[in-house]
Amino acid sequence: MNSIILLKGKVNYQITLDPGVWIFDDRKIDLTTYFQQEQEEKNELEEYTKAVSKHWEREIREGAIFPPTLKTEQKFEKIKILTGTFGIPFKPFLLNAELQENASEVRFITEDREVTMPISDALQLIFGFSKDGKPLNEDGPIHVYYGDGSNIEYPIKKVKEIIVQ
Template sequence: MENIMIISGKVKYSITLDPGVWIFDDRRIDLTTYFSMKKENSDSLEEYTKAVSKHWDREIMEGAIYPPTLKTEKKFEKEKVLTGTFGIPLKPFLLNSEPTNDAQTLVIHSSNGEFEFPLEQAFDLIMGYSNNGKPLSIDGPVHIYLNDGSNQENPIKNVKGFTVK
């Protein structure tokens, strides 16, 4: 239970966060490449449509039976999940908590003190939850990274919870 964090305060719903289940979440971000990649604003529906189209084209060209290359790709993806360094955007969780109209600030509670961010900037924060396939058990359960990667070498650690003010 020490890994469980809560978003509370000026929100319609208090949200409980469990980093242990995020490894299966499709919103996960590979932190080894995320900050070095060029940021693009993309439409998730457009991405989904392209992925489905690619899969459909592959089935038409190669048949519905998975060729050895696809099996290899799936094995590689499973291996990547078990050994990767991942994070997840804070935005969907903040949106689900439905901050009230007068909410302006997100306070991150940490063993190292409290860190305040304007709510608009807080939507861009990234929660790192694994390093080389292992949970952040020593200084976790999450590390907080700024979206621009400016604190990549020195993230906020030992996060205990979040309060919207």
């Protein structure tokens, strides 16, 4: 099965999406808890600034050595990646492709059907790309979930390409 998905159509830049590398992306989210918690819009610059400040504060207090808690956190993170169920928001990819002014909807082409939705809805989508630490080989490469989780039981599966119209 080919795991590469093309994002094309009324965009300034065609993008090739490879779900196999998203496990290393900081934007990944844990799908086991994502739809059960309250969603809030995050300011990425603000989040980055807070993380850097926290790290800097730790180095000032404890020195530049790795305290035992940091090693434990890294081990926990590795285990989480190897056993977790993850997704990634579609919004950054859609924005990086730079939609043309006359674009109005996004069409998902799967093996057996086509699903079309307005861009405003597409900006809220989450792409599931791993389940229990494994890629979605049988019915993937991604599962498309609505931002509110209303299709969590029956996501859009077997996506081959995404076309902005």
